[in-house]
Amino acid sequence: MGLKIPRLLVEFILLGPEDDRRQLQDSPILGDVWVEFARQPQRRLELLITPNKEQDAAKAATELHRSVPGGREPENRTDIAYLQGIVAARLTFEEVIRYVLPLTSWWSESRIAEAMKDYLTNTTMLIGELVATRKEAVNWLGDHSETSVQDFETRRRFSVLAALLLWAADQPDDPENDRRSPKEQARAIVDRIEGNEQAIVQTLTRLFPELPPRLPVPFVWTVSLNRRATPALSRSVPAVKADAARTLFTVNCSEIVWAVIDSGVDATHYAFGSTAADKSATSVQSRVKRSFDFTSIRDIVTLDNLDAERRVERAERLLSKKLKNAPTKEEADKHLLDLANGASEGRSTSWQLVERFVEIDPNDAENRPRTNHGTHVAGILGASVDGARKANAIKPDGRVTPDLSPWADGMCPDINIYDFRVLAPTLKDTEFAIIAALQFIRHINDRYSYITIHGANLSLSIPHDVKNFACGRTPVCNECERLVNSGVVVVAAAGNRGYQNFETSEGKYEGYAAFSVTDPGNADGVITVGATHRFWPHTYGVSFFSSRGPTGDGRLKPDLVAPGERIRAPLVGNTWGDLDGTSMAAPHVSGAAAMLMARYSELVGQPRRIKDILCESATDLGREKSFQGSGMLDVLRAFQSI
16 A cells, blocks of 8 residues: 655645645646655556657657566556547556656756756755655644745755655555544654655665666646546426527437447337338337447557457456457457557557447447436436337237336437447546547547537546646546537536535535536536536526636636436436436537537537527526526527527
């Protein structure tokens, strides 16, 4: 486990004391990476590495694969993989410092290089900096610090903290530390440093017997966490007037396709039965047209597949799924090797090969999702009572007809759905999988001269650490912007972090949280949706849990709000149930966007115009803009405004 370093102390070393704090740290290792390695100093963490602007991801991945040795055991493998503009890797803190840092633009700056050279070749100087830092930490913890933020030079902050984390990985943890307050935890670590300064410094200097050379064109720009995404959890359709708009404007969404990027959609649910009239049919086709499982994307595009033994191991795991167009063992081995070789050859990801490993048969019972979230989201968007009745009338498998009385149509009961699975119980770090799914949607649309997938719904939430870098510019946000720029509407949940527990020196308390919108909702071009009561929004206003804006850089978010409390929709296994959250609000807006495109074909490929229409026609609930954005979704008014 190693000795855990509290976040409070990490931020003191990186940024200075609270009363004279530097706002940003300079190193390419972002703040959340420092904090997570401090919390788990021995762990191999999932990281996202952004290449330098003058290098492509394939070259950066190849260089990392060449530089970082890793190990043959599964727990020691680096699993370096790449997509367009991003590289994923499983690395220890020592590997980040020893192998990744010298590849960064930061290391190649002459000012930093000379400063680090002084420290790494002069142990006495670095010990002195550690002693000085410890002294200032003692004063700070004693509430009489005179430290100025200017005293914490970049090289000092970086070197002292790096050495401390490297040393902590080899130290036994203090079992009593979790029972202490954050300041008491920091004080215990500061006390433990005393007398160990030389040993701590040596953990850093031993990594660099020779100072790594500065590269003329560095490979790496920043290192961030591969963050975990979580779900942002029948009278709501009339509340946004979608039923009235459907009737008055004769809206038919049967030519519209929407991607649900989530935990998976149960395509066999009666609610997704086709509404097309065909009296001779012996079964009802599902409107969930295709399903893709991206939870295994790292196994597919990792450079570890250059190793034959590991490639065979991964191929067996991938082929154990019920793939729709499964390759043979020989084809699988060839495809995985070709994908791995693509990095050294500087090729972009071959999505045609990836597709063989990620497309699953949505109608196979073994591919039924294990959680309800994605099915519920898709049901709000596209459930159909008429389709369910037809499926029950035929009943080819002899299933008992369920009670349809509590069922209701979703926003677009004739829309077609593409199921993209990125959330799974066994996958903790999903940002890379979400990015892969977004890039694959662009690939599908680029294959033809027309847009195949018109929109994407992301009812998921990735908390954003505002100390890292500008809101809306994280890897997943950038990928959403690219998808919007390609002509696809992207709708995201604002998140359920609007009401949180806070811990201060005076104790814990609960309260509303501004700047709590999560990624990818922070992306500018995305339609970010907060939650309201399902049919009395004017009375109850914005849901207490719905994340508040503005964004960390001052933009209005959420963009608008929609029903998100106790929304009844399909669950896995031909059942229905209620769920809450901004996850449930987002598909209402996805449905509204789909209806606009179905009625007005000129809006296809115009996601920013659709966003403007929905926001400008929203109903003001009389709440703060940071709570409600432009107001409550009003589909009928959106149609009437065109």
